[in-house]
Amino acid sequence: MSTSPQPPAIEIRGLTKSYGDTVALRGVDLTLQEGQFYGLLGPNGAGKSTTINILTGLVRREGGTSTVFGRDTEKDFRFTRAQIGIAAQELSVDWFFPLERLLRFQAGYYGIPYAQARPRIEMLLKKLGLWGKRTEKLRNLSGGMKRRFQLAKALVHDPKIIILDEPTAGVDVELRRELWDYLRELHSEGKTILLTTHYIEEAELLCETVSIIDNGKVIKKGTPRDLIRNLGTAGMTVHLNGWDDNLNELLKEYTFTREEYRLHFSIQHPEEAMPRIITILARHGCTIQSVKTNQSTLEDVFISLTGKGINE
Numbered sequence: 001m002s003t004s005p006q007p008p009a010i011e012i013r014g015l016t017k018s019y020g021d022t023v024a025l026r027g028v029d030l031t032l033q034e035g036q037f038y039g040l041l042g043p044n045g046a047g048k049s050t051t052i053n054i055l056t057g058l059v060r061r062e063g064g065t066s067t068v069f070g071r072d073t074e075k076d077f078r079f080t081r082a083q084i085g086i087a088a089q090e091l092s093v094d095w096f097f098p099l100e101r102l103l104r105f106q107a108g109y110y111g112i113p114y115a116q117a118r119p120r121i122e123m124l125l126k127k128l129g130l131w132g133k134r135t136e137k138l139r140n141l142s143g144g145m146k147r148r149f150q151l152a153k154a155l156v157h158d159p160k161i162i163i164l165d166e167p168t169a170g171v172d173v174e175l176r177r178e179l180w181d182y183l184r185e186l187h188s189e190g191k192t193i194l195l196t197t198h199y200i201e202e203a204e205l206l207c208e209t210v211s212i213i214d215n216g217k218v219i220k221k222g223t224p225r226d227l228i229r230n231l232g233t234a235g236m237t238v239h240l241n242g243w244d245d246n247l248n249e250l251l252k253e254y255t256f257t258r259e260e261y262r263l264h265f266s267i268q269h270p271e272e273a274m275p276r277i278i279t280i281l282a283r284h285g286c287t288i289q290s291v292k293t294n295q296s297t298l299e300d301v302f303i304s305l306t307g308k309g310i311n312e
C-alpha cells in the first residue's frame with residue numbers, strides 16, 4: 001500500500017456562509033478522495049449550491065477552508081478552478097450561440113487552443129448525442145439536450161473533478177439512464193464526481209459515499225448501503241395460517257401490527273431481525289405461508305434524519 005499523502009480532490013472544513021440574515025452554511029465538512037463518486041443530498045435551501053459555488057469561486061466563503069488537491073480555492077483560484085468542470089443548473093448567457101461555438105469559447109476560457117480542443121469537442125458532442133445539433137443555437141434545444149450540453153461544456157477542458165448540480169432534474173427517464181451510464185463511464189476513467197441531487201434513487205445508484213445536508217449542516221455521511229442499514233427501517237409481512245395470543249409475548253421486542261393471520265413488522269436492522277422473527281414463529285409451531293419484505297431506501301433514511309421528505 002502506498003503511504004504517500006495524496007491531498008484529497010476536495011476538502012472542505014467548517015465552511016460557513018450567510019446572505020444577510022439568512023445563514024446558508026453552518027460549518028460544512030466534506031472530503032472527496034480522488035476518483036470518488038460522491039453525492040450531496042439535501043432538500044431545497046439546504047446549502048448545496050452555496051457549497052458548490054464556494055468551491056468554484058462564484059461565492060466567497062465566510063469562515064472555514066476549502067481546498068482542491070490541497071490548494072486553497074480563493075488564494076489559488078486559477079489552479080483550483082481549472083481542475084473542476086461544473087454542470088450548473090442554469091445557463092444564462094449562452095442562449096444565442098451555436099453549440100459548437102459555445103464549446104470553443106469554453107475551451108478558450110481555459111486557454112486550450114482550438115486545434116487541440118476540436119477533436120475533444122467533436123468527441124463530446126457525439127458521445128452526448130448532440131453532434132447533429134452542433135450548429136443549432138442553444139435556445140432551440142429541448143430541455144434534455146440542454147442538460148447534455150451542460151455536461152459537454154463541463155468536460156471540454158478534461159477536468160479531473162466534475163461537479164454536477166442536479167444533473168437530471170426535469171429530465172425524462174430514458175435520458176436520465178443515458179446520463180447515468182455516461183457518469184459511470186467517467187467515474188471508471190478515474191474522475192472525481194460530486195453530484196447534488198434530490199433524487200434519492202440517483203444517489204443510491206451512482207454514489208459510493210453520500211453526505212446528507214440539511215439546514216446548512218452535514219447531518220450524516222456514509223455509503224448509501226450503510227446509511228440504509230444503520231438508519232432505515234424495513235417492512236416485512238408474514239402470512240401465517242393461524243394465530244395464537246402467546247405470540248404477542250414472544251414477539252414483544254418487535255413492532256408489528258396484525259390483520260388476522262397477517263403480521264406486518266416494521267424493523268430496524270432487517271438482516272438480523274428477519275431470521276430471528278421467522279425462527280421464533282417456526283419454533284412456536286406456526287406454519288408460515290409467505291414472507292414479503294420491502295427494503296428501505298435512502299428516502300426513508302432521509303425522512304428519519306430530517307423528519308421530512310426530500311422534496312418537501
Ligand code: ADP
Nearest residue numbers: 019022024042043044045046047048049050051
Ligand atoms: P440548495 O442548493 O441546497 O437548494 P442554497 O445553497 O441555494 O441551497 O441555499 C441555502 C440558503 O441560502 C437558502 O436559505 C437560500 O434561500 C439562501 N440563499 C442562497 N443564495 C442566496 C442569495 N444569493 N441571496 C440570499 N440568500 C441566498
